[in-house]
Amino acid sequence: GAGVSQSPRYKVTKRGQDVALRCDPISGHVSLYWYRQALGQGPEFLTYFNYEAQQDKSGLPNDRFSAERPEGSISTLTIQRTEQRDSAMYRCASSLRRYTSTDTQYFGPGTRLTVL
Amino acid sequence: QQPVQSPQAVILREGEDAVINCSSSKALYSVHWYRQKHGEAPVFLMILLKGGEQKGHDKISASFNEKKQQSSLYLTASQLSYSGTYFCGTEIRGSNYKLTFGKGTLLTVNP
Numbered sequence: 001g002a003g004v005s006q007s008p009r010y011k012v013t014k015r016g017q018d019v020a021l022r023c024d025p026i027s028g029h030v031s032l033y034w035y036r037q038a039l040g041q042g043p044e045f046l047t048y049f050n051y052e053a054q055q056d057k058s059g060l061p062n063d064r065f066s067a068e069r070p071e072g073s074i075s076t077l078t079i080q081r082t083e084q085r086d087s088a089m090y091r092c093a094s095s096l097r098r099y100t101s102t103d104t105q106y107f108g109p110g111t112r113l114t115v116l
Numbered sequence: 117q118q119p120v121q122s123p124q125a126v127i128l129r130e131g132e133d134a135v136i137n138c139s140s141s142k143a144l145y146s147v148h149w150y151r152q153k154h155g156e157a158p159v160f161l162m163i164l165l166k167g168g169e170q171k172g173h174d175k176i177s178a179s180f181n182e183k184k185q186q187s188s189l190y191l192t193a194s195q196l197s198y199s200g201t202y203f204c205g206t207e208i209r210g211s212n213y214k215l216t217f218g219k220g221t222l223l224t225v226n227p
Binding site: 042048106 | 118156
């Protein structure tokens with residue numbers, strides 16, 4: 001079946017613009033995670049959802065970052081007033097059940113964000 | 117709270133073995149191992165849930181020493197396809213089911 005998909009795959013924007021990154025999880029997956037991955041580094045947790053409820057947003061760097069998953073499926077990560085330091089690969093992952101301990105996270109291909 | 121992986125990089129010849137370690141300063145509830153090839157998404161290898169648990173996956177296996185708060189990934193008789201960056205993701209007790217990933221170990225297998 002289809003894996004996790006993300007769009008756009010590449011996004012170039014100017015400093016100060018808002019961007020919206022979309023994640024489409026594997027069908028039926030309850031949990032959805034957002035990560036940021038710098039070159040040569042491991043994924044860095046941003047936030048996650050169980051169904052439509054945002055369970056933890058402690059990894060969001062500041063209040064310019066927000067995420068939603070209104071119907072418990074597709075999720076959008078929004079970055080307002082982008083800055084050059086926001087440039088990174090943004091990855092989404094989903095898992096079938098709610099609890100990380102016992103379940104596999106499947107990663108999407110990511111959105112490469114470049115802020116000029 | 118980020119786990120520490122060692123070594124940072126390792127180069128092998130096909131058929132050789134390697135061990136990658138992942139250590140945490142906090143008590144761990146689970147350890148997840150992933151492999152990522154250049155330009156691709158991380159791919160799941162295995163989860164270890166209990167202290168002392170060992171799992172195998174073809175010629176790749178892992179152990180979890182809960183007391184020492186560390187996990188090790190063992191790659192035996194390495195193949196060219198094993199090349200990539202290996203990440204451990206650790207779930208700390210009370211962390212609300214979040215994974216924290218290490219910086220990765222770059223494994224290169226040469227013919």
